[in-house]
Structure formats: structure tokens, C-alpha cells
Amino acid sequence: MFLYRAAPTLSPVEYMVRSHRLRWPELLPWLAILAAFFAFPSYLALGAQVMIMVLFALSLDLVLGYAGIVTLGHSAFFGVGAYTAGILAAHGWGEPISGLVVGGAVAGAVGLVTGLIILRTRGLTLLMLTLAVVSMLGEAANKAGWLTGGADGLQGITLDPLLGLFHFDLFGRTAYVYCALVLLAGWMFVRRLVHAPFGRSLTGMRENTARMHAIGAPVRQRLVTVYAIAAALAGVAGALQAQTTQFVGLNVLSFELSGAVLIMLIFGGVGRLYGAFVGAPIYMVAQDALSRLDPEYWFFWVGLLLVVTVMFARGGILGVVDQIRRKVMR
Amino acid sequence: MHEFISALVSILFHGLAYAMILYVVSVGLSVTMGLMGFANLAHGVFAMAGGYVAVSLMNGLGLHFPSAVALAVLAVAAASVVLERLLYARLYGAGEIEQVLFTIGLIFISIAAAKFAFGPTQQQLVLPEALRGEVEVAGRMFPTYRAFIIVVGAAIALGLWLGLERSQFGARVRAAVDNRRMARSVGIDTNLLFSLTFALGSGLAALGGALGGELLTIHPNYAIEHLVYFLTVVAVGGLGSIRGPFLAAVLLGVGDTACKYLLPDIGAFFIYFALFALLLWRPAGLFGRA
Numbered sequence: 001m002f003l004y005r006a007a008p009t010l011s012p013v014e015y016m017v018r019s020h021r022l023r024w025p026e027l028l029p030w031l032a033i034l035a036a037f038f039a040f041p042s043y044l045a046l047g048a049q050v051m052i053m054v055l056f057a058l059s060l061d062l063v064l065g066y067a068g069i070v071t072l073g074h075s076a077f078f079g080v081g082a083y084t085a086g087i088l089a090a091h092g093w094g095e096p097i098s099g100l101v102v103g104g105a106v107a108g109a110v111g112l113v114t115g116l117i118i119l120r121t122r123g124l125t126l127l128m129l130t131l132a133v134v135s136m137l138g139e140a141a142n143k144a145g146w147l148t149g150g151a152d153g154l155q156g157i158t159l160d161p162l163l164g165l166f167h168f169d170l171f172g173r174t175a176y177v178y179c180a181l182v183l184l185a186g187w188m189f190v191r192r193l194v195h196a197p198f199g200r201s202l203t204g205m206r207e208n209t210a211r212m213h214a215i216g217a218p219v220r221q222r223l224v225t226v227y228a229i230a231a232a233l234a235g236v237a238g239a240l241q242a243q244t245t246q247f248v249g250l251n252v253l254s255f256e257l258s259g260a261v262l263i264m265l266i267f268g269g270v271g272r273l274y275g276a277f278v279g280a281p282i283y284m285v286a287q288d289a290l291s292r293l294d295p296e297y298w299f300f301w302v303g304l305l306l307v308v309t310v311m312f313a314r315g316g317i318l319g320v321v322d323q324i325r326r327k328v329m330r
Numbered sequence: 331m332h333e334f335i336s337a338l339v340s341i342l343f344h345g346l347a348y349a350m351i352l353y354v355v356s357v358g359l360s361v362t363m364g365l366m367g368f369a370n371l372a373h374g375v376f377a378m379a380g381g382y383v384a385v386s387l388m389n390g391l392g393l394h395f396p397s398a399v400a401l402a403v404l405a406v407a408a409a410s411v412v413l414e415r416l417l418y419a420r421l422y423g424a425g426e427i428e429q430v431l432f433t434i435g436l437i438f439i440s441i442a443a444a445k446f447a448f449g450p451t452q453q454q455l456v457l458p459e460a461l462r463g464e465v466e467v468a469g470r471m472f473p474t475y476r477a478f479i480i481v482v483g484a485a486i487a488l489g490l491w492l493g494l495e496r497s498q499f500g501a502r503v504r505a506a507v508d509n510r511r512m513a514r515s516v517g518i519d520t521n522l523l524f525s526l527t528f529a530l531g532s533g534l535a536a537l538g539g540a541l542g543g544e545l546l547t548i549h550p551n552y553a554i555e556h557l558v559y560f561l562t563v564v565a566v567g568g569l570g571s572i573r574g575p576f577l578a579a580v581l582l583g584v585g586d587t588a589c590k591y592l593l594p595d596i597g598a599f600f601i602y603f604a605l606f607a608l609l610l611w612r613p614a615g616l617f618g619r620a
Binding site: 064070072117120125129135143255256263270297298299304305310311314 | 420432434437445561602610
């Protein structure tokens with residue numbers, strides 16, 4: 001993996017104590033989100049989409065960046081969350097927050113069950129099984145047209161006002177703030193989790209599984225746990241998307257979406273907690289701008305950029321920033 | 331009773347034809363993955379390229395089916411060596427995630443390139459006169475094209491099996507799969523071996539893509555759409571094995587066809603259940619080394 005950091009010059013204890021203190025650059029994303037609300041009032045819908053993808057990429061970072069599980073099927077949980085919240089809202093359960101919670105819970109349960117099965121394997125087989133899970137769910141959503149709307153997509157999602165007070169308006173102001181608050185909660189949760197002993201043990205398993213086994217850490221149990229937690233978070237992101245766009249299409253359960261979120265995270269930087277905050281906005285804004293000019297060949301540029309990133313800039317944008325900073329400081 | 335048997339024979343026949351295409355495309359992936367430990371998700375791109383090249387040689391230059399397919403195989407194999415030396419080789423020692431991302435990047439590029447060059451619609455493979463119509467075997471009529479595919483697929487499987495089990499080249503490949511460092515230290519040029527095997531695997535994929543153009547239709551999303559099937563054949567068969575993918579392809583091809591025919595509503599799920607069941611039972615695949 002390409003996510004190691006510079007060796008700390010501090011003593012190990014000092015390093016551990018300091019690593020979870022809040023530093024000022026960590027507030028930048030929140031200032032940006034606040035500023036964007038006032039600066040781009042006509043782009044709030046895109047802004048909400050970006051924040052949803054940040055949350056989704058953040059959940060992938062837990063699995064891929066911290067636990068080191070390479071997955072091509074993370075969209076399975078996004079899709080399950082989206083369909084759950086969407087189906088609830090389309091059948092009269094329009095209360096948004098409970099819809100979000102149920103979406104996350106169902107996705108987490110799917111993550112737990114599939115994790116228990118597929119995390120017995122490793123390497124290529126695991127990769128293929130993660131892909132098989134999302135293909136299978138996609139096929140199921142396609143076949144169950146009476147429930148999911150099939151290829152036409154799920155329509156007729158209507159939401160109650162948030163907390164009974166704030167209506168979801170045409171300009172997307174409520175949706176933007178709603179997404180921002182959910183993202184804030186998700187970020188605080190993930191940040192706490194990765195600095196807790198549980199998160200530290202994930203990093204240990206990523207770096208040296210055999211040693212973690214040797215010191216008696218319950219490796220498989222923790223992998224399944226983090227897989228289910230990340231699935232629940234991805235489900236929340238999916239539920240947010242269903243609620244804010246009031247539509248769920250089959251593309252939420254696709255390899256393409258899994259690939260896209262993987263790419264966002266890689267562009268930003270894996271295993272850094274903030275890669276998602278850098279990669280997802282750049283990807284989403286670039287996609288929005290480029291696909292307007294040249295919708296057919298968006299994939300070409302993404303593919304090329306991906307090959308170049310892997311060849312020359314492992315560690316993503318934040319990795320490159322780190323390298324430059326280290327050179328300047330020297 | 332008579333109808334039941336004829337349905338059974340028909341399922342077996344169509345399933346086998348499907349299985350042979352799956353096998354021919356996937357076997358190269360199994361060997362290169364076993365040999366180099368490279369998670370090459372873009373393997374389907376070579377199959378798609380084979381299909382496109384063959385179709386355009388036939389439609390554009392008016393070549394006959396056999397020569398078009400042969401040229402397509404050679405062209406794709408040659409192009410794959412260039413890719414292997416320039417790009418793949420840099421990532422042999424790298425982690426799984428880099429290889430996955432790199433090959434996803436290749437898939438995305440291939441989608442855009444295919445759309446740019448050939449448009450978004452699927453390509454029609456025009457079969458020669460000799461492969462259209464039906465052929466009589468044991469008092470039953472079968473479509474000639476599918477019978478041809480079964481014969482070709484079985485011949486390739488036999489040829490590969492004999493070639494890799496009995497020849498010096500095969501012995502080297504198996505030695506390198508088992509223990510790359512040891513193979514290198516007894517004087518086997520593993521880099522050359524990798525390139526040759528990669529070319530062979532991509533060439534076979536191109537053959538499968540071109541021959542199977544009627545069964546797995548050739549369109550820009552080919553590499554993504556069939557990715558699960560190719561990977562399934564490899565994972566169920568066991569990495570680095572020649573016999574494994576054959577058995578896996580037959581099992582999945584016939585099973586998939588049977589379930590889709592007998593239970594049209596839920597038959598598409600067969601492959602996933604088979605996959606989970608088989609890999610829970612044998613995580614390293616049918617013929618894999620644990």
C-alpha cells in the first residue's frame with residue numbers, strides 16, 4: 001500500500017497522543033462548505049451531491065485505507081441504503097432522519113452478512129467476490145421491478161420537512177445543510193474511530209496481518225466489524241442521495257459507481273481521512289464541467305488520469321502535497 | 331420424456347458453447363495471474379479488441395472469417411506485449427490496489443476508445459456461409475456455429491493442456507508459477523517467460539472475443555459487462571491452473587444456461603450462488619494451491 005507517512009521524530013507515546021489532536025487545517029473543509037453555501041447559491045444541488053460522495057468515499061477509506069481491504073463492491077451498500085430510504089419514502093414513510101437511520105442499518109446488516117462470507121478469502125478471490133456481491137444486488141434490483149422500479153428507476157419519493165420544520169426547497173438550501181450536518185457527524189465518527197485502539201489495530205492488520213494474529217488480535221472479527229461499519233456509513237450516504245435527488249436508479253448498484261468512488265479516494269489520497277474531502281469534490285466538479293463539454297469521453301480522461309496517478313503519483317493529491325512539503329522543509 | 335431429453339441436450343449444447351468461449355477468454359487470465367500475481371481486470375479489453383479488429387477486418391477489408399480472426403489474434407497479442415513491457419511490468423511488485431486501479435484505468439480508456447472508433451452500438455459479426463445453418467449430429471440438428479465453437483474450444487483446451495504439461499516451455503511456466511525466485515536462480519528468464527505468457531493469454535482472449543462475437547456481443551462496455559464471469563471462471567478454477575478454468579467454465583456455462591432456461595425469473599442468480607458456495611467450500615478454487 002502507498003499510504004505510509006513520514007516516520008515520527010517524536011517518541012511513540014507523544015506521537016500517539018498528538019496524532020488525534022485537532023489541527024487547524026482539519027477545519028478547512030468545513031469553512032469551504034460554509035463559504036460555498038453563500039458563494040454559489042445556484043450550485044447547491046451539486047454541492048449536496050459532492051458532500052454525499054465525500055461521505056461515501058470516507059466510508060471507503062475506512063475499509064480500503066485503514067483496514068487494507070481492496071473492494072470493487074462498495075457501491076453495494078450505497079445502493080442498498082439508497083433503495084431502502086427511497087422505498088420507505090415512496091411508500092409514505094417520508095420522515096428523513098429515520099429514513100437515513102434505517103437505510104444505514106439495512107446496509108450495515110448487508111455488510112455484516114456478506115462480510116462474514118467473503119472476508120474468509122483474500123487477494124483476487126476477495127476482489128472478485130466483492131464485485132459479485134454488487135452484481136448480484138444490481139441484478140436483484142433489476143428483477144424486482146415491482147419494488148424498485150427496475151430499469152426505469154424508483155420514482156415518487158416525497159419527503160416530510162426536516163425535523164418537521166424545514167421544507168426541502170427548490171433551491172436545495174435545506175438539502176445542502178442537511179447533507180453538511182450528516183457529513184459532519186460522519187466525519188466526527190470516523191475520525192474518532194480511526195484514532196481509537198480499534199482503528200489503530202486496523203492499521204496494524206493492514207501493515208502486518210501475521211503479527212496481529214501473533215499478538216492475539218481477533219483479526220477476522222475486526223475486519224468484519226469495520227466492513228459492516230463502513231457499509232452502514234455508505235448506506236447513509238446512499239440514503240442521503242435518494243432523499244435529496246428524490247430518485248434512485250440502477251446505477252447506484254454498479255461497478256461504475258464502485259470504480260468512481262475508488263478513484264475519488266485514490267485521487268485525494270488513501271488512508272488519510274482527508275483524501276475523500278479532496279478527491280470527491282475535484283472529481284465531481286470536473287465531471288460536471290467536462291461531461292457538459294464532452295460527455296462521451298469523460299471515461300477516457302478518468303482512465304488516463306488513473307493510469308498516470310498509479311504510475312507517477314501514488315498517494316494521490318495529498319501524497320504529492322506531503323512530498324513537496326517535505327522537500328521544502330528540508 | 332422425449333421432450334425433456336431434447337431440452338436437456340439443447341441446454342447442454344448451448345451451455346457448452348458458452349462455456350468454451352468463457353474458457354478461451356479466461357484461461358490466459360488464470361495463467362498470468364498465477365504466474366505474475368497480477369490482478370489484471372483489463373483482460374476483457376483484449377477479448378473486446380480481438381472482436382473489434384476481426385469485425386473491422388471483415389467489413390472494411392473484406393477478409394474471410396478465418397484470416398480475419400487469425401490476424402486479430404496476432405495483432406492483439408503483439409499489442410499486449412507492448413503494453414506489458416511499457417506499463418504492466420512496472421507494477422509487478424506493486425500492491426494489489428495499484429494493479430486494480432491501473433487496470434480499471436485501462437478499462438475506462440478502452441470504453442472511450444471503442445466508442446470513439448466504432449460508435450456506441452454493438453458490432454455484428456457476419457459469419458461465413460459454412461458456419462450458418464445447422465448440422466446433424468446423432469440424429470439431432472444443432473446450430474453449426476455453436477458446434478464449431480465447442481470443437482475449437484475443446485481443441486484449444488487439449489492443446490494447452492498437452493502443451494503446458496508436456497513441453498519444456500510448459501515446464502518452465504509451471505516452475506515459475508510455483509516458485510519464481512527458484513526458477514530464476516536455475517537460469518529461467520522469467521521476464522521473457524512473462525511476456526510470452528502474457529501474449530499467449532491476450533491472444534487467446536482475442537480469439538475468444540472474435541469467435542464468440544455472436545454469444546458475447548461486442549460493444550464498448552464489453553470489458554465491464556463480462557468481468558464478473560471471467561473473474562469467476564478464474565477464481566473458481568484456481569489461479570495458475572489450466573484444467574481448473576476448463577472445469578469451472580463448463581460448470582458455470584452449463585449451469586448458467588440451464589438455470590436461465592428453466593427458471594427465467596431467478597436463473598441469473600445461479601452463478602452467484604455457485605460462486606459463493608464453491609469458494610466457501612474451497613477458498614483457493616477447484617484446482618488452486620491453498
